[in-house]
Amino acid sequence: MPTVLSFEDLDNLIEGAAFMGSGGGGPLPLARSLLATMKQQGMQPTLVEWGELPANFRVATTAGIGSPNAAETVQSPFTIAPKRMIEALENALGYSIECLIPGETGPMNSLIPMMAAAQLGKPVLNGDGAGRAMSTLAMSTFNAVASIQPYLLGNETETPNDQVTASLTVHTPEQADALTRGIVSEASFGSSGAFATWPSTVGQLGKVAVQGSVSQAISVGRLLKQVRAQGADPLPALQSYFGQKMHCLYTGTLTQVDSHTAQGFDITQIRMASEGLPGLTLYALNESMMAWRDDLPHPLAVGPDSLCWVTETGMPFTNATLDDYMGASAPKLHLIGLSAVPQLLTSDILSAYRAALTPLGYPGPYQPLSYWKEVAYGY
Helix, strand or coil, X not given: CCEECCHHHHHHHHHHHHHHCCCCCCCXXXXXXXXXXXXXXXXXXXXXXXXXCCCCCEEEEEEEEEXXXXXXXXXXXXXXXXXXXXXXXXXXXXXXXXXXXXXXXXXXXXXXXXXXXXXXXXXXXCEXXXXXXXXXXXXXXXXXXXXXXXXXXXXXXCCHHHCCEEEECXXXXXXXXXHHHHHHCCCCCCCEEEEEEEEEEHHHHCCCCEECHHHHHHHHHHHHHHHHHHCCXXXXXXXXXXXXXXXXXXXXXXXXXXXXXXXXXXXXXXXXXXXXXXXXXXXXXXXXXXXXXXXXXXXXXXXXXXXXXXXXXXXXXXXXXXXXXXXXXXXXXXXXXXXXXXXXXXXXXXXXXXXXXXXXCCCCCCCCHHHHHHHHHCC
8 A cells, every 4th residue: 555654754764764875865964954844844755665556657766966065055955956857857758757766775865756756746666776875876776777868957946047957968877977977066056956867667667676675764764763762772673673784894983084075976084993993994985885994905895785874872874974973972883884785786786886986995896795794704
């Protein structure tokens, strides 16, 4: 049965997505601001399962893109552009999109299509194209069955005369990425915007989508809230939930965060320390992409495996709010590795991650979390 998501469901969604997004997908506080707008305006989206819609139902994606740090400066974040981009996509296609699907898992980009769907009166499919947040469009499973064109990109502004819409003629996600990063860096975008693309059908997209990711994020968010209410460390509950897919890579405090925005990316190096242990460096391209402990000649984890943040008190967060966890009074943090969903382990997607990891200092092949775990810890 289609489910009308309550505002509690949506709050659980963004909290679970903040954990599962591998540090990306937008700031959790910004998602809470967007949720407050939805609550104020009574916007409740309807979540549907894959078997509840005809296979020929037309589906597409809308999402925010660019620098999460820049998006946080927008006064009314992503309340207009995503809906506007879906309407522009429909105009370009010449037919109506009948349902939406998130492009990735993350606080903002799990919620943005929910708001657009509620505004447009369309349901949202329970799934996405990554099971985590992704740094580039080439990392999406949707590319295997859906065209990246038409590709519509717009800025977020309430003033009609300031609204800019770019319709890009592209043939590959790499082309779309290159053009998008340049466009959102322009002053009229301010390093962030919203896009709509990947027009497809429920039947086609179901072959490659990470089905059930929305409901999973809701469950994880609910679990973290229960842990906090009990005053417990979240590790045992999370380990029980994820099983062998999860490994706690490091527990410690943040000692340094070096970040700059370039071409729509937040490029970040994060240092962690823990008494009695070697330090650790986390490398991020918006999303966390690689963790490397000082005493090892190899990483502890690389994308598409996820590197997830949660405090010892059970609060998830993303790389966009790292500064909030610096200082003498900051809580200890768990850096948790989650194995990538099988849909990400294709040659094309692994190539996309390798293209992102190479300039970050890792030119080697992908090895799963279980491999690094055995090499580093001997089990």
